[in-house]
Amino acid sequence: MLQTHALAATVGALVGFEMSVSRMPAKPREKRIIILGATSAIAQAAARLWAVNASHIVLVARNSERLNAVSDDLRSRGAQTYTVAMDLAEPGAEQEFGRLVKLIETVDVVLIAYGLLGDQNVAESDLAAAQRILAYNFTSAAAWCLAATNQLISQDAGALIAIGSLAGDRGRKKNYIYGAAKGGLGVLVEGIAHRLAGTGARAILVKPGFVDTPMTAGFHKRGLLRSSVDQVARDIVRSAESRHPVVYTPWFWRWIMIGVRHLPWAVFKRLDF
Numbered sequence: 426m427l428q429t430h431a432l433a434a435t436v437g438a439l440v441g442f443e444m445s446v447s448r449m450p451a452k453p454r455e456k457r458i459i460i461l462g463a464t465s466a467i468a469q470a471a472a473r474l475w476a477v478n479a480s481h482i483v484l485v486a487r488n489s490e491r492l493n494a495v496s497d498d499l500r501s502r503g504a505q506t507y508t509v510a511m512d513l514a515e516p517g518a519e520q521e522f523g524r525l526v527k528l529i530e531t532v533d534v535v536l537i538a539y540g541l542l543g544d545q546n547v548a549e550s551d552l553a554a555a556q557r558i559l560a561y562n563f564t565s566a567a568a569w570c571l572a573a574t575n576q577l578i579s580q581d582a583g584a585l586i587a588i589g590s591l592a593g594d595r596g597r598k599k600n601y602i603y604g605a606a607k608g609g610l611g612v613l614v615e616g617i618a619h620r621l622a623g624t625g626a627r628a629i630l631v632k633p634g635f636v637d638t639p640m641t642a643g644f645h646k647r648g649l650l651r652s653s654v655d656q657v658a659r660d661i662v663r664s665a666e667s668r669h670p671v672v673y674t675p676w677f678w679r680w681i682m683i684g685v686r687h688l689p690w691a692v693f694k695r696l697d698f
């Protein structure tokens with residue numbers, strides 16, 4: 426920018442009039458956003474970034490008390506918020522999504538952030554627990570994705586962002602049930618992105634690495650590979666403008682996961698992860 430100003434001043438002096446270069450970036454337009462799973466730590470961080478542009482944000486989560494706390498925080502940062510308490514794994518996405526859109530008339534971004542990691546050891550013997558992991562992370566999320574897609578198609582605009590996981594890139598013994606659900610969600614969102622190609626709308630799957638949130642509270646933290654919710658939130662907010670259907674966050678996970686996906690079975694089966 427300094428170089429631009431120096432160039433403008435020099436050219437101005439040469440041609441005998443003053444050229445001005447604005448230092449102020451254009452003010453970002455307020456957005457209309459629906460967040461499913463608004464009490465998630467990652468979703469809250471993304472919402473805080475959207476809030477500063479006076480966005481209108483519909484916050485959906487099942488815990489009313491925490492939902493209201495999130496709403497108060499976002500309002501204090503400049504957002505206009507609407508809260509809806511519901512269990513997102515319950516059926517009825519199609520009708521409920523229409524109700525959510527009515528609160529803000531049109532929607533620029535739909536963020537599907539809720540998820541359930543569950544306990545792989547328990548789920549291997551308790552099939553109801555396994556079904557819950559699959560239903561929360563895939564079946565119900567898929568229904569919300571499809572409902573959101575129909576709305577975006579009717580507007581010919583807007584972005585659907587779903588949070589997937591590295592676990593969906595290759596089945597590993599420690600989390601293949603959660604991984605299968607997130608992998609399925611990844612295929613669904615990629616297919617939606619394909620369906621939306623050439624329209625004004627788009628779909629993006631964001632795949633975070635290891636993020637410090639309540640979901641990973643009981644986990645051994647992996648030093649340098651850990652990321653903060655703020656780092657991931659910045660990538661989520663940026664992804665809404667992206668034409669890429671898959672975003673790894675932080676970016677280096679794309680390259681790590683290419684390696685993991687291509688590890689020969691003879692090596693892979695010996696790894697304890």
Ligand SMILES: NC(=O)c1ccc[n+]([C@@H]2O[C@H](COP(=O)([O-])OP(=O)(O)OC[C@H]3O[C@@H](n4cnc5c(N)ncnc54)[C@H](OP(=O)(O)O)[C@@H]3O)[C@@H](O)[C@H]2O)c1
Binds near residue numbers: 467
């Ligand atoms: N943290 C990581 O390392 C990581 C890595 C990759 C992907 N992800 C994904 O990122 C997303 C956000 O997770 P997070 O890390 O921010 O964890 P988090 O803070 O624990 O958030 C998970 C959220 O999902 C909500 N939720 C679960 N089931 C729900 C349901 N049936 N209805 C409504 N809300 C429901 C939870 O609400 P309650 O508080 O009411 O339970 C909670 O707010 C998830 O999809 C997760 O799978 C996380």
